[in-house]
Amino acid sequence: MHSFQRSFPTHASTLAPGHPYPFTDTSRTSCTVHYTEFRGMGPPSPDFGTVGDVYIDLNSRMHALYWCDRAGNAGARQWRRWLAVLVDRAPLHRYLVAHPWARNPETSDLFLWADPGSVSWTSKDAVCASRNEMTRRNIAPLVPGVIPDVAALISQILHWMLEGEQSSKPRRERRMGGPAPQHPDAGGASRPTGRYPIPAATLPLDGPTRPSYASHGGQHPPDVFGPPQTALPGPVSYEERCNQALDGMQRALKAEQKSKQELRLKARELASVKKKEKEAIGMSYLYQKREQELVAALAAAEQRSSAELQEIRATTSALQRKAQITRQDTQSAIEQVRRSEEELAAIQREISNLQSRISHH
Known part of the structure; x- marks a missing residue:
């Protein structure tokens, strides 16, 4: 297995808190992201690699690309296979592989990508431009109406990359007076027999840019991609496939822009709802205060009414007692009057009787 040290600069704001990368200035606004590119036969072992590293499987039957991702526990990691080669979906950042230490996949704009020039962490615009160039050169093309074999497309891209590196080695070896190494898949070799050239870091401080298709260890021929492949047979021409791929990417970008606009509208609606909710809470507070006063x-009033x-x-x-006494007094007076009348x-x-007796005498 071979390993090559890679690095690129980026703004510190694009990385999540707690990232392990060193700052490159005293203002602590930019960082140098270091990672290792491993190459070997078969899938990667969990015994090596750190978060952000990449691994190229040089299996002669089908090449594959892996990246080392963060796991749940602190310091834990795991290798994942890269399959994010289709760029005709929206929003695109959800279907690409963001750097494990990216703060936010949408705003950090740092994704894993492979093309015939290199394997790198780069921006979304660079990914679209690279895929457009590969489609124009008929490298790993998509056939309309056919479900793409993603693993085979990636294997083809990695094959072109390795072939491009190998094509630059004979010229460099002849200039140095040494033999040209063989491709690791040539001659039935079970393991790679030579080291691939180490690519240089090319990303500027303002973020990742379009990956370069130039050689990283020597000079490629003028056409890094090689001559265009023969168009696949079928009713759809090469130009139509290119136009369809461009239309697909444009639709994906438009869909992503529409999604962002909808998100902004939703954010404004949410802000309006929150404002109304705040006003409702204020009115509710006033109503509660008024209710408490009432x-x-x-x-x-009930206390006063109870006292009254x-x-x-x-x-x-x-x-009532006075009336009872008055009634009793009245009854007594009536009784006295009755007795007086009787008397x-x-x-x-x-x-x-006396008058009668007097009159008789």
């Missing part, structure tokens, strides 16, 4: 006033009612009841009881009647009878 409840307090009602309680005071008690006073009225006491007055009524006193009046008067008796006296009048006696007077009448």
Whole structure:
């Protein structure tokens, strides 16, 4: 297995807190992201690699690309196979592989990509431009109406990359007076027999840019991609496939822009709803305060009414007692009048009797 050290500069704001990369200035606004590109036969082992590293499987039957991702536990990692070669979906950042230490896949704009020039961490615009160039050169093309074999497309891209590196080695070896190494898949070799050239870091400080198709270890021929492949047979021409690929990418970009516009509209609607909710909460507070005042006033009124009612009841009881006494006095007076009338009647009878006796005498 071979390994090559890679690095690129980027703004510190694009990386998540706690990233392990060193700052390159005293203002701590830019970082140098270091990673290792491994190459070997078969899938990668969990015994090596750090987060952000990449691995190229040089299996002669089908090449494959892996990246080392962060796992759940602190410091844990795991290798994942890269299959994000289709760029006709929206929003595109959800279907690409963002750097494990990217703060936000949409805003950090740092994705893993492979083309015939290199394997690198780069921007979304560079990914679209690279895929457009590969489609124009008929490298790993998509056939309309046919479900793409993603693993085979990636294997073809990696094959072109390795072939491009190998094509530059004989010239360099002849200039140095040494033999040209063989391709690791040539001659039935089970393991690579030579080291691939180490690519240089090419990303500027303002973020990742379009990956370069130039050689990283020597000079490629003028056409890094090689001559265009023969167009696949079928009713669809090469130009139509290119136009369809361009249309697909344009639709994906438009769909992503539309999605962002919808998100902005939703954000404005959410802000409006939050504002109304805040106003409703304020009104609710006022209503609650008014309700508390009304409840307090009602309680005071009830207390006053209760006191007045008690006073009225006491007055009524006193009046009732006085009325009872008055009735009793009235009954006594009536009884006395009746007795007086009876006594008067008796006296009048006696007077009448006396007058009768006097008149007889």
